[in-house]
Every structure is written in C-alpha cells, then in structure tokens.
Amino acid sequence: MWASSTANALKLSSSVSKSHLSPAFSISRCFSTVLEGLKYANSHEWVKHEGSVATIGITDHAQGHLGEVVFVELPEENGSVSKEKSFGAVESVKATSEILSPISGEVIEVNKKLTDSPGLINSSPYEDGWMIKVKPSSLAELESLMGPKEYTKFCEEEDAAH
Amino acid sequence: MRSPRILEVWKLGTVNYLKSLKLQEKLVSERKDHRIPDTLLSLQHPPTYTLGKRRTDHNLLIPESELTKIGAELHYTQRGGDITFHGPHQAILYPIISLRSIGIGARNYVETLERSMIEFALIYGVKARAGHKCETGVWVGDRKIGAIGVRISSGVTSHGLAFNIDPDLKYFEHIVPCGIADKEVTSLRRETETLLPSEEVIHEQLVSCLAKAFSYDDVVWKEDPSLILDTHEDNE
Numbered sequence: 001m002w003a004s005s006t007a008n009a010l011k012l013s014s015s016v017s018k019s020h021l022s023p024a025f026s027i028s029r030c031f032s033t034v035l036e037g038l039k040y041a042n043s044h045e046w047v048k049h050e051g052s053v054a055t056i057g058i059t060d061h062a063q064g065h066l067g068e069v070v071f072v073e074l075p076e077e078n079g080s081v082s083k084e085k086s087f088g089a090v091e092s093v094k095a096t097s098e099i100l101s102p103i104s105g106e107v108i109e110v111n112k113k114l115t116d117s118p119g120l121i122n123s124s125p126y127e128d129g130w131m132i133k134v135k136p137s138s139l140a141e142l143e144s145l146m147g148p149k150e151y152t153k154f155c156e157e158e159d160a161a162h
Numbered sequence: 163m164r165s166p167r168i169l170e171v172w173k174l175g176t177v178n179y180l181k182s183l184k185l186q187e188k189l190v191s192e193r194k195d196h197r198i199p200d201t202l203l204s205l206q207h208p209p210t211y212t213l214g215k216r217r218t219d220h221n222l223l224i225p226e227s228e229l230t231k232i233g234a235e236l237h238y239t240q241r242g243g244d245i246t247f248h249g250p251h252q253a254i255l256y257p258i259i260s261l262r263s264i265g266i267g268a269r270n271y272v273e274t275l276e277r278s279m280i281e282f283a284l285i286y287g288v289k290a291r292a293g294h295k296c297e298t299g300v301w302v303g304d305r306k307i308g309a310i311g312v313r314i315s316s317g318v319t320s321h322g323l324a325f326n327i328d329p330d331l332k333y334f335e336h337i338v339p340c341g342i343a344d345k346e347v348t349s350l351r352r353e354t355e356t357l358l359p360s361e362e363v364i365h366e367q368l369v370s371c372l373a374k375a376f377s378y379d380d381v382v383w384k385e386d387p388s389l390i391l392d393t394h395e396d397n398e
Contacts, residue, residue: 062267089215094272096214096313100316
C-alpha cells in the first residue's frame, strides 16, 4: 500500500490497487498514472510482458487525451502485429485514432469486452481495458521500450510543447 | 526560443470527394516524414454523403440507388463520426497537422476545431456553442451549424470540419445527420441578418480563425489549380 498523500496526488482507480502493479514515484503534470513493471512506447501504448505473453493497451495519459472512447476496432486473433504499425483504432469525440503496436508478434487473444464496453479503456486503461495479447517475436524490441521513469518524463515534455 | 509555427493553406475550390481523400493520404504520409509543414486544405465538395469508420449506414434514409437521382455520391471513410452531407456552399477545412509537435491529443484538437468555428460564427453575430457530451460539433441553440469528423494516424490529422454557409439543407433530410435524430441543421445564412461577403472571403475568415485558435505564427496561402491536376496525374 502507499501513503495517503501519494494516493491523493496520483489519480488512482480502484482496479489499480487490486493488482500487484504499483504506481511510479513521479507524477506527470496531468496527474495521469504511470505504472511500474510495464514498458511504454512513445505513441502511448503499454506492454506487460509475462513469460511468453505480452499484453498491450493504451496508457492513462492516452485515454485522458482521447476523451470518452465510444468504439474500438481490434485485429483478428491469429493475425500478426508489427512494431510501430497500426493494429486497430479507437473512436472518441468524432475522432478515430490509430493504435500502434509497440512490438511485433502473433495476436493470441483480443479483449472482446471492448466491443460492448469501449469505455473500459477510459476507466481501466491498464487492467480491464487491455486490448490485445501477443506472442512477442523479439525480446530486443521489448527491451528497447521506455521504462516508467522515462515514459513519465516523455509525457511531461510532450505536454509542455503545448 | 521555439521556431515559428507555419500553417500552409491550400485553396482548392470544389474538389471531388475521392480526389480529396487521395490528396489527404499523400499529405499525411509527407507530414509524418516531416517533408511538409502543417497543411490545411480549404475546399468544397459536390453533393456527397459520407460515413465514418463505424459505418452507420442505417442513418441513410433513402436507398443508395436513389442517390444518383439526386446528384449525390456516397463514400465510406476511416474518419470518426457518423453520417453527414457535404455540398456546395458548405466550407470544408481539412487540417493535416502533427498533433505530437504541439503536444495535444484528440480531445483537445477537436475542442480547438469547435472553438475555431465558434469564433468564426461570432464575426457574423451568431452565438454558437460546442456540442454537449456525445454531440461533438457546433450548434446554434439546438440547430447544428458545424460538423466534425477526424482521423488521427501516428499523431497526424486528416478529414476535419464542415461549416454550413448556405448549403441546400434539403439534402440533410435524407439522413439522420451525425446520427442525432430530432435536431435541425442550420446555416450561417439562416442564422445571421448580416449580408454575407463572397465565399472566398468567408473561407479566408474561417481559415484565419482556425490558424488563430491553433496559435500559428504565420499562414502561407497557396492557390494553384495545378495542385489538383498533380493529384489527378498521380492517379493515371
């Protein structure tokens, strides 16, 4: 568990506290959550690598910048994804935004709950809002992604450009 | 000290919808590769109905076969948003801009598009407002005057906004506009008593409002008919 002051400073959803993942120490300007134990792409997707499976979704920072997600388009299971190539899209505020895969591999599962409940991406971006599970084809690609500290800094710098 | 932000504006006149899509795809690719600056297409379409990624064609109220009879085309697109109509005397702006270089996301981008149209309407004394939740777009009271439908690919935008100057509003009767039933569509002509200047002036004003809303330092205007012809030749 974490100190109540940290809990107040970070925008924590109750689902986060149930998992073994913990929030990173630093807070971005927009108070979006960045979790330890995940890797991050500069297009704001996260990867959780557990054994031979990598779960992919979009970050809290991304969902906040998108607005309420009303539609999610995901790939077929058994298809493949490639690093930095689009694998799907979300629609929010009349804008469709492509989602890019942080890694290459084979799609072994997609989150079918997102068809009826696209808003899970907003309410639970790191847990119930996961998008696809992939068998990664390259460990090097995973290692080249950002860690939580680096990603937090990246978000701050990107927001500051505004 | 950051370098000045330039917006390059192409004044294209009336452009066939598919041609404009191909042109946008080319520009998006060039923008992603940093080969062009932020670019804005200012144009109109001949009568055209378009659908977004969700393919909500249940909101088209006449059979597709009837569309040629009324002189209109139908296109399915990858943009967000529902069904809409584009036609003469509707000002269309397609910004091809890199959101990453200004550090904003979809929601902020769309809100700024709404603000651009609201500021523009104010020039004519029309008090417009942004849509409430799930009603993205620009409204005068309960009447929709400006629509938005956007695509974002690797942080680069395409498609954009459509503002009704004085289109034939009867075309909207064949659809449930933007999927919102029981709400009227309106136009600048209907909402203001001010005498409207030429369409060229109106388009320039709308472009200026957008450039200001996005804090561009400079606007470069390009008006070259051969730009359309270039695209045409690419298709041969």
